[in-house]
Structure formats: structure tokens, C-alpha cells
Amino acid sequence: MSLTTDEDSAPTPPQLFAPRRRRLLVGRRGLVVSALSSVIVLLVIFAIFWLAPGGPTFRSFFFNPHDMWQAFVGNPTKGLLSVGRGLVTNIWMFLLSEVLVLILGLVIATVRLSQSPVLFPFRALATIYVDVMRGVPIVLVMYMIGFGLPELNLGFLSNQSPAVYGCATLTLSYSAYVAEVYRAGVLSVPHGQLLAARSLGLTHTATMRRVILPQAVRNVIPPLLNDFISMQKDTALVSLLGAVEATRAAQIYGDTVFNFSGFTVAAILFLLLTIPMTRFTDHLIARDRNRRLAAT
């Protein structure tokens, strides 16, 4: 028997083509397919709102251009507050809270990650704090701070506006989440980094500050952003304390004029705030990645 192949038993070349179905999704054809499917999906959504039996009512309730504009600019003579002006409150609230959360969250995370026996009570306290703040609904924390602190008659502490109490609530509550995000980020840095830094004689603090945290922060930008977006929206909760911000102004408008287009305006304004934020973060991540990969 010869092992060499002869003409008859020459192997047929293997089949290398992708199934027709999948070939549709490749290259320019793929683009066409995705554009087409997007258009169809949009048309379906649009049709549901347009053709539904209550469509016209729904549209005049939520998308009435006149009411949307009125709600946006407000009308002092009718006691209608501007949603746009209200949003300014939301904006400074979350800007302030974000800075404070970044700091307080880092402090809590650092304490939880500390190893010194001296810090044990603080470590326990930080753990309890995180458990409590993540477990209690933020609305309840808001009530306790917004209605509780003024009752204490503690001068400065009891004398603030609802918006300030709102910032305090957001800061206290979100710091617990952000502390956990930081902690996860720190733990995601390979152990060898810690060993290498300590082997160079860096103290625990210097190791954290110069080696671990810079890497951890890069890892946590996306989840951190997630919490921030969530917090931006939760600024609306100060309306519970009586502060007039975007959603509260929209609600007043709705209650007075019996039209909810103000809510739509508020929703659009919140969207306009969060979208640039996500874009900015993507940009930061890409820049960091490029800088590290493209250095020559």
C-alpha cells in the first residue's frame, strides 16, 4: 500500500465560506443592514406613539411645544417657575457633591484598605458606614438630614437651605458607593505592583499614592462615571425638601396648567447634561490608552 495520494483520493479543499446569512453583516453591506434596521426600529417606536388611540392626547400632554417653552422659561406672573432656572440648582448641586464625593469616598476607601492596627476602630466604622449608607434608601437619608438637622438647633448646621442639605445627603450617600468603587479599583491592581513599590522602600502611604491609586483611578473611571450620572439624576430628590429645581418646577407647571410637557423639558435637560459627561469620560479613557500605546 502506498501512502502517497493519487488522483482519485485527492482531498477536496475545505469549505471556507461563511454562511450567507452572516455575510450580510460584513463590510459595506453590514452598514446598509444596520442603517436599515435602525430606521425600522425608529419607525416602529414612532408609530406606536403616533397611531395609538390616545396618541394625540399623549402628545399634547407631554410634547406640546407651547407648554414646553412656557415651562422652560417660566412665568412669574402666573407663579410658574422656570425649569431651566431650576436646572441651575441641579447643576451646582451635583458639581459640588461630585467633588465632595470624590474626596470623602477616597478617604473612606483608604481607611477601609488601611492595615495599621491603630486604625482598626476607624476601619470598623468605615465598614458600618458603607453598609448603612448603601442599605438605607436615599430618600430616607434626605428626610433625616433635611428635616432632622434643622430640628437640632445647631446654629450653622441647622441653618442651611434645602439644596445644601440635598448636597450633604448626596455626598454622604454616594461616598459609600464611590468608596466601594475605589476599593475595587485598588484591589484590581496586581499584587506585584505593591510588592515592587514596597521593595523600593516606599512607605504604605507613598505606595498607595504613587503606584496603586494612579492605576486604580484609571480602572474605576467608567464605574465612577456611572455613579455620577446616577447622582446627577438624584439631585431631583431635593424637591422633597422643598427646594425648587428642574423637576420641582416642572411639577409646579404640571399642577398649575395641567400639562406635563415640563417634565419632558426636564428630561431633555438632564439628558443634555449626562451625554457630554459620558463623551468626556470616553475621551479621557481613549487619551490615556493612546498615550500609553503610542509613545515612541
Next chain:
Amino acid sequence: MAAVLELVDVVKRFGDNEVLRGVSLNLDPHDVVCLIGASGSGKSTLLRCANLLETIDAGTISLFGQSLQDPRVDPDLVRQHVAMVFQSFNLFPHLSVLDNVLVGPVYALKRRRAEVRDEALALLERIGLRERSNDYPDRLSGGQQQRVAIARSLAMRPSLLLLDEVTSALDPTLVGEVLDLLTDLAHQGTTMLIATHEMNFARDVANQVVYLDKGVLVEQGTPEEMFSNPKHESTRNFLERVR
């Protein structure tokens, strides 16, 4: 002059597992000692005990005649004198090559950056990577990264350099450049304690070779004695296997 490093009856346990069982060892200035032995024989643990990354359970480790078990000893200060290079390089990925080398002098020794910069560049020159000083580590080959890691340790001007299987994670074609650098360092009188699987390197560079087996120092001698005429059965067996 006191020995750079002296281990007396060092015992290290992880739970029930006794990793070092009474190891005694001496390194004089300019000594290059190679630790050989199978994986799990305690080579890495011994190195990590020597710069206090691990605390020992019995015995003493002394640096220039001072016991490191003294409660007044600050591990951070010890590590400023006893540098360590790892199998997996552990370069800091968020810092450029130059900044990696500067970390120790700037953040541990608190020296001014501008003042150390030239020194660091000279070190990079010495390892042949000066032109890569602004690159980030992930742009470098494994061999280059390990050379940078060695430079990073040298920037501390350590009295003792610990090297933990520094070529084990490298592509075989890249092992040579790292070993050449270590050979240079040995010729320049750097005191080194090297855990290694590279027997030819140990033979060429070490003035003492130490064979560890299951946490016991079985045999120690000059490379000639150890490689040509090992006294113990287990040393012979080990050398047979790795040859």
C-alpha cells in the same frame, strides 16, 4: 567587616507548611550567591524574608551585623538598602521608563527629581535603553522590561540586590541580555543573592552556589565544587535532572 547579609537558622512557616527549616547563609561584600533548587524549595521565600516582605518565625537575619528582627527596625529603611527584582518585572505601567527608575530615589529617599534625573539616565544608558526613557513599559520587550526593573532597583544604590528567578518569565531569546547585564553587575562588585534555574549562569558568575531542597540548605560551595563534585545525593540528583 560584618557580612552584608547573614541568616542564622531561619525558619519560615505558612500555616503548617514549613517552607524554610533552619537555613543559615552568609554574604560578604561583593559576593554573588546563587540559590538553586526545585520549585517550592524555598528560594523565593528566602529572598522575600531577606527584605522583610515576609516575617520569619525563628532564627535571625542580619544586615551589616544588625538584626532585622529588632522591633526598632523600620522595614522601609531596610528595603531601601536591600533591593529586589521579580520574576514578573512588576514595572509600574502608568509611569514612563525614566519615571519607573526615579520612583525609588524620589519617593523613598526623598531626593529631588532634577538631581536624580541624570543619574537615572546614566543607569538607562548602562542598560542600553536610554533612548527608550520616555516610553511606557508595555512598549518594551520582556527582556528590556526586566533590564529596566534591574535599573530601577540599582537607582536605590542598594547594598544588596535580591533577584528572584528574573529570567524565568522571559522568552528564551531574551534571557541572554538580562544575564549579560547581571554578569556585568557581578564583575563590578555588586553584592547579589540570586535565585535561578540558569545553571550555566550560576557556574559562570557565582562565587558561592547554594542548593536548597524542601526548605533545607543541603549543600553550599564554589561552582566548581557544586557542579563537578557535589557531595550530597540529592544535589547530584537535582543537577542530573536540570542538565
